[in-house]
Amino acid sequence: HEFSDEQIVDALANAAGIGYLITRNATVSGAEGGCQAEVGAASAMAASAACELFGGTPRQCFAAASNAIAGLxxxxxxxxxxxxxxxxxxxNATGVANALVSAQIALAGISNLVDFDQTVDAMYKVGRSLPFELRESALGGLAATPAACSFCQGCAH
Known part of the structure; x- marks a missing residue:
């Protein structure tokens, strides 16, 4: 798309701002909030940056970030x-696709019923309510399947 270096720098600063807000008001830690916190935050950052690169307003950038979190x-x-x-x-590859679709939705003018701050808060509450086994412990989900346990010594599953 032949974006200028200045446009790329601005988009990266946008992404950093979204990441800061998520980190400040919730978490980006899988151990604390599940993959929704890690992949979701990265996807939200990318969605907002992509939205800006394609001419989105600040409101649309926040909407894109919210869309990305909601999708994960x-x-x-x-x-x-x-x-x-x-x-x-x-x-993370899924998060990239989610980010681009989230930006496109925002750029199309489709509004959200829940704003960015409330979406981040909901993500944090959902993450904190996930059982320990589903928060980076490698004790639940796909990590607890027989195929996955065959990679570990002494797995109890």
Missing amino acids: LGLVCDPIAGLVEAPCQKR
Whole structure:
């Protein structure tokens, strides 16, 4: 799309601002909030930056970030064998697609019923209500399947 260096820098600053707000008001830690916090925050940051790059207003950028979080709300963190290779890398790829669609929705003028701040708050509350096993412990979700347990020594499953 031939964006200028200045446009890229502005979009990165936008993403950083979204990340700061999520970190300040919730969490980006999978251990505290599940993958929705890690992948969701990254997706929200990318959505807002993409929205700005394509001419979105600040309101639309916040809407794009909200859309991205809403699209991944409740996503558990269940690294197989305690590593981030699976399913984490694939979830981050899903987060990229989610970010671009979220930006397109906002740019199309589709408004949200819940604003960014409330969406971040909801994400934090959902994450805190996830059982420990679904928050980066490698004890639940895909990490607790027989196939995944075959990668660990002494797995109890």
